[in-house]
Amino acid sequence: MNDMAVQASHLSKSFGPKQVIDDLSFEVSRGDVIGVLGKNGAGKTTLLELMLGFTPPSGGAVSVFGHASGQLPGGVKSRVGFVPQQDELLDQLSVADQLKVIASFYEAWDANLIERLCAEWRLDPKARIKSMSVGERQKLSILLAFGHRPDLLVLDEPVASLDPMARRQFLEQLVDASADGQRAIIFSSHIVSDIERLANRIWILKDGRLNWHGDLDSIKESVVRLHIRGAEQVLAGLSVPGALSQRHEGAFATVVVRDWTPARQHSIEESAAVEVEVESLGLEEIFLELHR
Amino acid sequence: MSTVARLVYSYFMCTPMTRALTLGGLALYVFSLYVMASWPQSEHMLAFAAAGQIALFLGSAMMPLMFGRIAQSKAMVLLPRGRLKLLFSALITVAIIAAPVGLVTPFVYVAGNGGKFSDLSKYPQLRDFTVNTGLVIYTSSCILAGWLYVAMWFLSSQRNMAGLAKGLLVIVFTLFWPAREIRELSGTIAWNIQALAVVWTIFGAGFLFWPRLKMVRARWRLPNFLGTQTPALRTSGREVDLILGTRNPWLMIAALTVPLVIASRIGTGVPAVWLFFLTIFSTVTGAIAGQAAERSRALWLRRGWSRAEIFLQAERSFWRHNSVVLGVLLALMVLIGSYTSLPLNLLAAGIPLLVLGTVLSTYLGFMITRGIRWPEASIGIAIMLSLMAIPMLLEAENANLAVVCAIEGCLAIFAIILRTIARRRWEQIDWSQCRPSRALSTRQA
Amino acid sequence: MFVLKPQSGVPIYRQIRDQVRRLVASGQLAPGAELPSVRDLAVRHAVNPMTISKAYSLLEAEGLLERNRGRPMTVASQAKNSSQLSKRLQQVQPLVEQTVLAAKQLELSETDLLKSVRQNWENGDE
Numbered sequence: 072m073n074d075m076a077v078q079a080s081h082l083s084k085s086f087g088p089k090q091v092i093d094d095l096s097f098e099v100s101r102g103d104v105i106g107v108l109g110k111n112g113a114g115k116t117t118l119l120e121l122m123l124g125f126t127p128p129s130g131g132a133v134s135v136f137g138h139a140s141g142q143l144p145g146g147v148k149s150r151v152g153f154v155p156q157q158d159e160l161l162d163q164l165s166v167a168d169q170l171k172v173i174a175s176f177y178e179a180w181d182a183n184l185i186e187r188l189c190a191e192w193r194l195d196p197k198a199r200i201k202s203m204s205v206g207e208r209q210k211l212s213i214l215l216a217f218g219h220r221p222d223l224l225v226l227d228e229p230v231a232s233l234d235p236m237a238r239r240q241f242l243e244q245l246v247d248a249s250a251d252g253q254r255a256i257i258f259s260s261h262i263v264s265d266i267e268r269l270a271n272r273i274w275i276l277k278d279g280r281l282n283w284h285g286d287l288d289s290i291k292e293s294v295v296r297l298h299i300r301g302a303e304q305v306l307a308g309l310s311v312p313g314a315l316s317q318r319h320e321g322a323f324a325t326v327v328v329r330d331w332t333p334a335r336q337h338s339i340e341e342s343a344a345v346e347v348e349v350e351s352l353g354l355e356e357i358f359l360e361l362h363r
Numbered sequence: 364m365s366t367v368a369r370l371v372y373s374y375f376m377c378t379p380m381t382r383a384l385t386l387g388g389l390a391l392y393v394f395s396l397y398v399m400a401s402w403p404q405s406e407h408m409l410a411f412a413a414a415g416q417i418a419l420f421l422g423s424a425m426m427p428l429m430f431g432r433i434a435q436s437k438a439m440v441l442l443p444r445g446r447l448k449l450l451f452s453a454l455i456t457v458a459i460i461a462a463p464v465g466l467v468t469p470f471v472y473v474a475g476n477g478g479k480f481s482d483l484s485k486y487p488q489l490r491d492f493t494v495n496t497g498l499v500i501y502t503s504s505c506i507l508a509g510w511l512y513v514a515m516w517f518l519s520s521q522r523n524m525a526g527l528a529k530g531l532l533v534i535v536f537t538l539f540w541p542a543r544e545i546r547e548l549s550g551t552i553a554w555n556i557q558a559l560a561v562v563w564t565i566f567g568a569g570f571l572f573w574p575r576l577k578m579v580r581a582r583w584r585l586p587n588f589l590g591t592q593t594p595a596l597r598t599s600g601r602e603v604d605l606i607l608g609t610r611n612p613w614l615m616i617a618a619l620t621v622p623l624v625i626a627s628r629i630g631t632g633v634p635a636v637w638l639f640f641l642t643i644f645s646t647v648t649g650a651i652a653g654q655a656a657e658r659s660r661a662l663w664l665r666r667g668w669s670r671a672e673i674f675l676q677a678e679r680s681f682w683r684h685n686s687v688v689l690g691v692l693l694a695l696m697v698l699i700g701s702y703t704s705l706p707l708n709l710l711a712a713g714i715p716l717l718v719l720g721t722v723l724s725t726y727l728g729f730m731i732t733r734g735i736r737w738p739e740a741s742i743g744i745a746i747m748l749s750l751m752a753i754p755m756l757l758e759a760e761n762a763n764l765a766v767v768c769a770i771e772g773c774l775a776i777f778a779i780i781l782r783t784i785a786r787r788r789w790e791q792i793d794w795s796q797c798r799p800s801r802a803l804s805t806r807q808a
Numbered sequence: 809m810f811v812l813k814p815q816s817g818v819p820i821y822r823q824i825r826d827q828v829r830r831l832v833a834s835g836q837l838a839p840g841a842e843l844p845s846v847r848d849l850a851v852r853h854a855v856n857p858m859t860i861s862k863a864y865s866l867l868e869a870e871g872l873l874e875r876n877r878g879r880p881m882t883v884a885s886q887a888k889n890s891s892q893l894s895k896r897l898q899q900v901q902p903l904v905e906q907t908v909l910a911a912k913q914l915e916l917s918e919t920d921l922l923k924s925v926r927q928n929w930e931n932g933d934e
Contacts, residue, residue: 102858149443153437153438155437155438159432159438161432163425164377171369171373175365175366175368176443176448239854242854243851243854246855249858263815268854268855268856269856287819291817351816352817356817
């Protein structure tokens with residue numbers, strides 16, 4: 072059995088003249104929890120859709136559990152779960168009926184888990200979907216993707232409409248699902264704090280390319296803000312390689328760098344005769360700086 | 364297999380209304396069968412059986428809607444063997460829904476000839492005849508049911524004039540061919556089965572291979588023939604008209620005349636059928652009137668009108684639109700009437716009929732301020748039945764014009780009542796209870 | 809037991825690691841004490857279990873924690889002794905740096921700062 076959940080090489084997608092995804096290559100192993108960040112229109116949804124075969128790539132290839140995404144056999148499909156950005160529930164049905172309809176497509180459906188989560192998340196099985204609020208609909212969409220215990224879970228903005236408590240419940244559930252290290256989870260979100268909690272790897276999509284892909288821990292250690300103190304003339308002429316932004320006021324300068332290592336601190340201090348203090352940044356700050 | 368069973372069950376039983384229709388229809392049907400089997404000369408029970416069948420068919424109305432929605436969803440791509448199971452569920456539904464009307468044939472013969480079932484076994488020729496007729500009717504009904512589902516899907520899922528036109532086109536088509544075959548028992552089993560096989564194979568293959576076809580289309584950048592977007596012709600005009608959707612009556616006129624023109628090419632022997640069609644088409648204006656209440660919400664904040672004033676403005680806007688549509692329909696009726704030498708009394712009764720159709724359906728649409736519930740649905744059915752009854756009465760041999768005029772008079776009074784109810788409802792309108800107008804996302808077909 | 813701040817610039821595994829070191833050094837986690845399981849901690853704080861497991865593995869490599877088959881991680885019996893003075897000083901080093909920097913920015917003298925430190929030390933003893 073192939074251990075690679077998803078594998079892509081030189082993946083690209085364009086809609087007419089517009090290049091949405093440009094030459095992406097990546098691997099997702101079982102046990103990874105990947106958070107996909109990007110501005111609106113950066114191509115997050117398109118990327119997730121390419122991965123699962125909803126839309127054919129314009130170039131390159133992507134495969135899921137060893138099979139090409141466009142032709143996934145039934146066995147592989149039952150190992151994949153997807154939560155779309157806009158729910159696809161059947162308005163006229165009740166919650167219980169909708170669950171039963173989807174459950175009937177899968178051989179392995181964990182009814183106990185679904186029942187427990189319905190109670191915890193306060194979804195009334197008899198409620199009509201068309202009378203439910205947006206948050207409840209989203210919770211139901213998430214449940215529909217969990218029920219068959221997929222090995223690969225792909226979620227497109229799953230918590231956009233959930234209140235903080237519902238979000239926390241959902242996160243706890245995802246944590247539980249990822250705890251055995253056998254599942255691969257890929258989710259895109261605007262809510263950076265959720266990604267910070269949950270992901271161990273980060274993909275930052277900018278203009279269709281992976282601006283950053285790597286461990287969350289290493290991105291926090293690599294993108295830092297430097298507070299530099301020194302003589303004004305020295306600071307004015309200071310150039311730090313890999314700087315994303317630089318600000319200079321009198322005897323102080325603030326520089327945000329990527330690819331930072333602790334060794335560079337000494338080399339800068341010695342070569343320029345300045346004092347450097349390193350401030351680590353949260354993921355939201357990092358995201359903003361990378362998009363400046 | 365359990366998937367298919369669960370899907371078919373959901374089609375019939377998942378909402379309270381369809382459940383009531385399914386169970387009620389079945390009960391009515393079984394009851395009529397029982398009477399026909401037990402009492403001689405009871406073939407009039409066929410009407411009950413027919414009513415039961417119609418109710419059952421309406422009870423399965425969720426099928427095209429659910430089928431369409433699931434088929435177009437992203438989830439469908441990931442459900443294991445999803446397309447295949449969905450397709451089977453649709454085919455099985457068609458097979459089930461056509462069964463009652465085929466099955467009833469031997470019962471009708473038994474009842475009509477004052478005998479019992481044991482008689483049938485005594486006369487093998489009669490038995491073979493009834494079985495054969497039953498199968499002809501069954502297979503013809505399968506064809507008819509399939510096309511009607513297609514029409515329902517067009518009407519319900521593509522809520523724009525293009526969808527309306529397609530749906531009406533299919534309905535006109537079915538009234539001419541499969542329905543006529545059933546009425547006149549003119550088909551043969553072999554021909555029907557071949558027709559079914561061809562149609563279902565094409566549909567099935569197209570449906571199963573739709574993803575690959577989409578890829579080919581994307582690669583070759585072929586145009587989208589089943590397009591769901593109505594081209595926006597002109598967007599200037601009165602704000603009220605734009606908000607309510609009554610800006611351009613010519614879209615609806617196009618959607619209505621195209622099926623009529625095509626039907627005229629096929630031709631039909633009975634002139635009153637035209638009146639029938641035109642009447643049905645005149646009620647289509649009610650379709651957009653049904654959305655008037657929820658759309659009027661935008662007017663509340665944009666102008667300083669009270670709710671009562673909003674009603675009057677909406678009414679005026681709809682009459683600006685409907686009068687054009689009505690005018691064209693009346694002109695068409697006169698044209699077709701002179702072309703097919705329609706008798707004058709039919710024409711005379713037909714003009715108020717079309718007017719009534721438009722008026723009644725528009726005000727019924729206005730009455731929909733809290734979604735379609737039992738009162739509105741039953742009124743709608745009652746209106747349709749009475750409107751359809753008039754051309755049939757006129758077509759009868761001893762057509763009694765007085766009766767027709769009386770009915771039309773009653774309907775006119777009913778229209779005034781509907782208007783009063785609508786106005787009162789609008790004065791109390793609670794927009795948060797209107798049918799939630801979720802923006803129908805543009806799906807990539 | 810732990811205070812985790814996912815939005816901090818400090819990666820979560822490092823926060824756990826630092827806190828465990830502090831707790832062991834101060835004796836609040838005695839040798840043999842059981843730590844919460846990876847799964848429990850992950851669900852309670854709603855953070856990725858792999859990051860917690862990473863922290864635990866690093867601490868095990870340092871000799872601070874012991875892995876027991878079938879049971880949760882425990883504090884190693886040699887933990888406190890192996891935590892030398894230099895290592896413990898290393899724990900407070902960043903805080904000292906910050907305090908010194910702040911004092912310099914505020915143009916306080918070394919004497920002023922030491923006076924404040926002594927005051928705090930004596931107050932803390934009460």
